[in-house]
């Protein structure tokens with residue numbers, strides 16, 4: 754059961770492990786709903802206040818941070834489900850510099866801009 758709980762389904766971890774550390778850490782916390790999220794901290798008795806530190810309007814769950822919070826709109830959110838985030842057509846953006854084309858992972862960029870500390 755514990756093992757099952759820790760497993761993150763449908764993520765494509767091969768993609769996520771290449772992200773910068775901050776994006777990885779925030780993504781995994783949001784996707785699992787555990788870690789330094791107020792709703793989780795409230796559930797385990799570490800804080801009295803489960804509300805989001807950005808908008809203060811809803812419980813700070815992983816789904817809230819990833820898909821609902823107004824802060825997400827400000828930093829370029831364009832997904833409404835985890836499946837959307839896993840869909841290459843929705844996360845990959847081709848860019849070009851002097852060396853040629855490369856792919857930007859928009860989900861990595863998004864989670865890099867979220868601070869859960």
Ligand SMILES: [Zn+2]
Pocket residue numbers: 805806807808809810811817821822823824
């Ligand atoms: Zn919020």
